[in-house]
Amino acid sequence: MLRAFLRTAAARARSRSPRPAPDDDVLLDAPDDRLAPALVAAARGEHAAAAGLLAGTRENAEWDHRDRYATRLAAFARSRSEWLDTWRAAAPDDPDALLVAVRLTVHRHWDSPARAELLHQVVPTVVAAAEAAGPVDPVPWRTALDAARGARAGHAEFERLWEQAVRRCPHHYGSHVAALEYLAAASPDAHGECLDFAETAAQEAPEDALVRALPLHAALTCRTPAALRAHRRRLHTAADRAITLSAAHPAADPWAAELRNLLVHVLVCLERHRDAAEQLLLTGPYVTSFPWDRDTDDPLGGFLRVRADVRARQGEAATTTGAAGPGRPRSGHGGRVRPGDH
Template sequence: MVDTMALPLPFGRASRPTRTIEHPAVGLPADAEVLLDAPDDRLGPALVAAGQGAYEVAAELLAATRLKAQWERRDGYALRLAAFARSRPEWLEAWCAAAPHDPDALLVRAQLAVDRAWQSPARAELLRGVSPLITAAARADDRDPVPWRIALDHARGSRAGHTYFGELWEAALRRAPLHYGCHVAALRYLASSWHGSHRECLDFADRAAQDAPADSLVQALPTRAVLAYLNDGCGPGVPPERLATAADRAIALSARFPAADLWPAAVRNKLTYVLVRLGRWEDALEQLRLIGPYATSFPWIRFSDDPLGRFLEVRDEVRQQTASAPPRSESAGHPRSGRAGRVHSGDH
């Protein structure tokens, strides 16, 4: 989840000293053209209206995703709207007052409550008080898997046991067996419960990907497990070929989407980080070409308070490595040494 920037609109170019680096030779946009967490053409107007205190555009957007069962889009929009409401809650408060039983208002309200509780040292205790809001959102539309994704995140933060989490997981799967957000939530729970047991987390992700269609976002789940492994100081138990196979799955998924497409930008940003850590510079450069101008805060915010600046630095490093080294480094598949970065609330 991306923290809201302290600007009226929670997207755009981050402020920093002007850079003049251009990348025409490798097909990358200039630094000044790169955006952080840009919204798509459906979310953008909703955020603009919310910045003006109006909720109606957001209500129409989420209602459309629910009616059309666009659960992945709905999940992403709910996360972004809740992130905006953390610093600008007036529009959401007005929405909840005007339509207290609206499934879409209840969804954003539940997400916002989890986000706020997550920031506190008393997280587990505060999250327990959020349960009624999540229950209300789930009951408002029984088809919707997104409240169950919120419930899975809530269960992890409140240190729920495996039995209870398993019940939530089964309920989520009944509603949308391929919902990527729920799979990511389950992977995070397993990672926190099996700390250091990255083989088991990768097993879970691999099984899910093997059962999913080739164009499903679940194909990127093993790369999420690899990212967690790399950021946990690696550790024993995961052969390099498994890391490479996970990256290859995500590369194949990325190739199914157009270049410079907002929809797979989050997957491509995480994949680029993993490829860099694996020393696969040519593959990383190709993902950067596909990313185009669309940087995402995660994973770069784990290593810098300026995620866009960090993204641009990594992009420069990839360009330099591919310009000076033979293609397809022999070190591919072997992660570079390094300590895990800071864990931010933006990806809880």
């Protein structure tokens, strides 16, 4: 873990301006500057750094950060839980330790063949932990939503949990992702319904809110050529909105890496390879398992293959047109004109 942390710091120092990252420098699921020290400490069996990190997100109402950090800490605890066990023993009522513990419980059951039965048994415990977290924190309710989805809860039960989450934070990204995935699981043909939900949430959110990228996540439900054709214009709009959101973050920013990896995935599906190449530059050396793990057991390899294909297509376009640089005309939906636009 310490070696990975040092590699991340070195890569960040080399990535102050957008430039292609060599394959050997690419990092999978690298932590940001706030999470990395907590993970290093946890690897030593110490929980104070994680406790301080999560307490800060709770006190400052940084719900999207809190959600992501709790998820990463719980994932780490699946293989190294000593630090969490010590934390829970020392502070059994600590809401941050409880958040990581219940997230870990959901993670451990998720991959089981008996997932629905196991999660059905723990949903009351997860909901009780969310209720104990108080009237403002939506993140435990996102965990409850995930547990209910895995347990195949009925619509009425899921909606009850959803109301609790959005009452606390109407624009929390994680809660919206959980609801979106519940809709997608309810019907394999729910592309339009998922896009409707995501677009409404994005339109109502502040300009800098991460939930503005929710339609990009909904685009993943369009996995067939027919679905892509049926919703092509809406998917372009989702990608354009996410490009605007990406531009608000620095280049080579680990926090923005998941947004940019997802954006590259969707842009490639839309055959917007020039825009995908621009996002690859902004991503720098940071690769996230999601969304590449949806299509392969080797997300890093999947990313590298897509990146190589995008670069090859850019080279072919430059050879054919002699106009690889900026300045090409743009289409009405905000992207550059492409053969498939008309």
